[in-house]
Amino acid sequence: MVDGKxxxxxxxxxxxxxxCVIACSVVHTGDIDLERAHIxxxxxxxxxxxxxxxxHCETPSCVRACPTKACHQDEATQRVLIDATKCIGCGTxxxxxxxxxxxxxxxxxxxxxxxxxxxxxxxxxxCEPKAISYVHSDDNYWVTRxxxxxxxxxxxxxxxxxLGVAVVPDGRPLEGELG
Amino acid sequence: MKGTDSRGEPSTRPGPxxxxxxxxxxxxxxxxxxxxxxxxxxxxxxxxxxxxxxxAFIVAVVLDWFGLRxxxxxxxxxxxxxxxxxxxxxxxGPLLAAVGASFLLLHLGRNWFLFPTAWRNLRSSxxxxxxxxxxxxxxxxxxxxxxxxFLPHWLNRLPVLxxxxxxxxxxxxxxxxxxxSVLLTxxxxxxAWTEPVVPFLFLAFSLSTGVGGLVVGAAAYRALAADPxxxxxxxxxxxTAMLALVVVEAALLVLYVRHLRGGKPEAQLSATMxxxxxxxxxxxxxxxxxxxxxxxxxxxxxxxxxxxxxxxxLLPVAAAVGLLVGGFLLRLGILAVGVREAPxxxxxxxxxxxxxxxxxxxxxxxxxxxx
Numbered sequence: 001m002v003d004g005k006x007x008x009x010x011x012x013x014x015x016x017x018x019x020c021v022i023a024c025s026v027v028h029t030g031d032i033d034l035e036r037a038h039i040x041x042x043x044x045x046x047x048x049x050x051x052x053x054x055x056h057c058e059t060p061s062c063v064r065a066c067p068t069k070a071c072h073q074d075e076a077t078q079r080v081l082i083d084a085t086k087c088i089g090c091g092t093x094x095x096x097x098x099x100x101x102x103x104x105x106x107x108x109x110x111x112x113x114x115x116x117x118x119x120x121x122x123x124x125x126x127c128e129p130k131a132i133s134y135v136h137s138d139d140n141y142w143v144t145r146x147x148x149x150x151x152x153x154x155x156x157x158x159x160x161x162x163l164g165v166a167v168v169p170d171g172r173p174l175e176g177e178l179g
Numbered sequence: 180m181k182g183t184d185s186r187g188e189p190s191t192r193p194g195p196x197x198x199x200x201x202x203x204x205x206x207x208x209x210x211x212x213x214x215x216x217x218x219x220x221x222x223x224x225x226x227x228x229x230x231x232x233x234x235a236f237i238v239a240v241v242l243d244w245f246g247l248r249x250x251x252x253x254x255x256x257x258x259x260x261x262x263x264x265x266x267x268x269x270x271x272g273p274l275l276a277a278v279g280a281s282f283l284l285l286h287l288g289r290n291w292f293l294f295p296t297a298w299r300n301l302r303s304s305x306x307x308x309x310x311x312x313x314x315x316x317x318x319x320x321x322x323x324x325x326x327x328x329f330l331p332h333w334l335n336r337l338p339v340l341x342x343x344x345x346x347x348x349x350x351x352x353x354x355x356x357x358x359x360s361v362l363l364t365x366x367x368x369x370x371a372w373t374e375p376v377v378p379f380l381f382l383a384f385s386l387s388t389g390v391g392g393l394v395v396g397a398a399a400y401r402a403l404a405a406d407p408x409x410x411x412x413x414x415x416x417x418x419t420a421m422l423a424l425v426v427v428e429a430a431l432l433v434l435y436v437r438h439l440r441g442g443k444p445e446a447q448l449s450a451t452m453x454x455x456x457x458x459x460x461x462x463x464x465x466x467x468x469x470x471x472x473x474x475x476x477x478x479x480x481x482x483x484x485x486x487x488x489x490x491x492x493l494l495p496v497a498a499a500v501g502l503l504v505g506g507f508l509l510r511l512g513i514l515a516v517g518v519r520e521a522p523x524x525x526x527x528x529x530x531x532x533x534x535x536x537x538x539x540x541x542x543x544x545x546x547x548x549x550x
Contacts, residue, residue, distance in 0.1 A: 061367075061368075064300075064303040064304065065303070065304050065305075065306065065365075065366075066300055066304060067297040067298070067299065067300050067304045067306040067307035067310060068293065068296045068297055068299050068300065068307075069299045069300050085290070086290070086293065086296070087288070087290060088287050088288065088290050088291060088293050088294055088296075088297060089286075089287045089288020089289060089290065089291070090283075090286070090287060090288075090297070090306060091217040091218060091222075091286075092304070092306050092366075094215075094217045095215060095217055095218060095366045095368075095369065095517075095519075096366055096368075097368075098368045098519075098520070098522060099522050100519050100522075103217075104217055104288070108288075108289065109288030109289025109290070110288050110289055110290065111288075
């Protein structure tokens with residue numbers, strides 16, 4: 001189970017301003033180099049913007065694919081992390097990720113991904129529209145996430161429906177809280 | 180405050196205004212429609228040379244078991260005993276694989292020197308398994324090649340031991356060929372890589388490029404040896420094997436392209452890139468022309484009509500070169516057109532954008548579409 005907090009995204013509020021990407025870049029590289037930021041922003045076919053962070057999957061493909069175990073799941077928090085001192089930069093985690101989140105940092109020479117910055121999530125602090133939030137997850141995070149996904153599927157199929165999957169600690173849909 | 184979105188168009192949603200120069204640095208393309216760029220030239224070279232080396236070793240050992248071997252060339256630069264260089268021309272697969280492994284080192288990042296730790300996740304990582312299989316194949320194969328060169332008379336005295344050693348090398352070579360064939364298939368979010376036919380296509384090409392490498396080796400033997408007649412039987416057998424493999428490869432390639440064109444949207448995009456897009460010259464001229472048509476035409480001509488008027492081995496070597504070039508382009512091409520499957524939310528967005536005028540139309544599922 002994911003312990004502590006999780007990043008969640010409400011794509012309806014994202015303006016595509018890239019402030020989160022800039023902040024992430026500054027925190028992790030000391031410079032504004034957007035391609036090295038750990039968070040990315042996608043534009044969908046509906047011209048919506050979706051900040052993409054690591055989902056910290058329950059069964060992470062990147063962890064399974066990593067030959068050196070540099071990419072690993074933290075036993076205490078269940079977060080998926082990359083140990084830069086062990087990463088050989090083979091890029092197998094990058095091609096293994098179903099979301100295309102992990103990427104290879106050419107300057108650092110290692111693969112990088114969102115690690116929640118040990119709780120000091122700068123992307124959340126700078127997001128003016130509050131599209132990204134850092135909230136407590138409950139013990140049934142994964143179960144609830146699946147249930148919410150199924151329940152909301154019908155709504156999402158309608159034009160204008162919510163893309164993001166998000167829950168609050170008691171399992172209620174997040175959009176109700178933020179809306 | 181009213182802002183602008185990342186395309187510079189007015190947005191009705193609140194947000195900060197950033198300089199257009201800064202925004203222009205990141206085109207917010209849907210990542211799902213962009214081919215991956217992480218594994219490219221160096222990885223293609225690594226997989227190609229490892230597969231070719233394994234294929235060459237497999238074919239060389241099988242030829243030896245059928246009694247087809249080159250006559251000895253004894254040249255001893257140092258020492259008083261005979262060094263037989265003929266075996267080096269057919270057992271050079273492990274050396275090729277070692278060169279290929281160096282391509283992987285070029286691809287690695289800052290901690291490249293930690294590559295010996297790449298065996299730690301054997302339980303689930305194909306790259307880790309491949310590291311072990313390939314390393315063992317290189318070491319064992321090079322030991323066998325070295326024994327064949329430096330200790331030829333010992334091998335004649337210990338035929339059973341030599342056969343067992345060859346069998347061990349053969350198993351490792353098969354493992355290497357299989358590994359280089361299934362590595363891409365294990366990355367299950369790239370439809371162009373996960374087609375079921377891909378491992379068989381790569382396996383066939385590892386054998387055929389191995390055959391091509393041996394033809395070149397036999398031609399080199401002919402240039403070096405005083406009595407080159409022993410190479411004729413080997414080249415003749417290799418030509419026949421090449422023809423058979425090319426026919427199999429052509430069938431597998433047609434099957435692969437058909438599956439791509441009828442597959443998921445990302446697979447169709449990969450097929451378009453191969454058939455009529457940026458990779459079409461490499462596909463048609465390099466893969467189809469060089470690796471399939473050229474060996475087929477030259478091989479049939481050589482076997483049916485003969486090439487007495489041409490320099491010896493000209494046609495087989497030309498066919499082998501086409502095969503070797505085409506084999507590399509196949510690896511590189513399939514890597515380069517790999518487009519990651521769109522995540523579920525992205526598919527949903529795509530579907531809604533396409534069906535916004537028809538809200539009651541059922542969603543198009545991401546599975547294989549009907550022809």
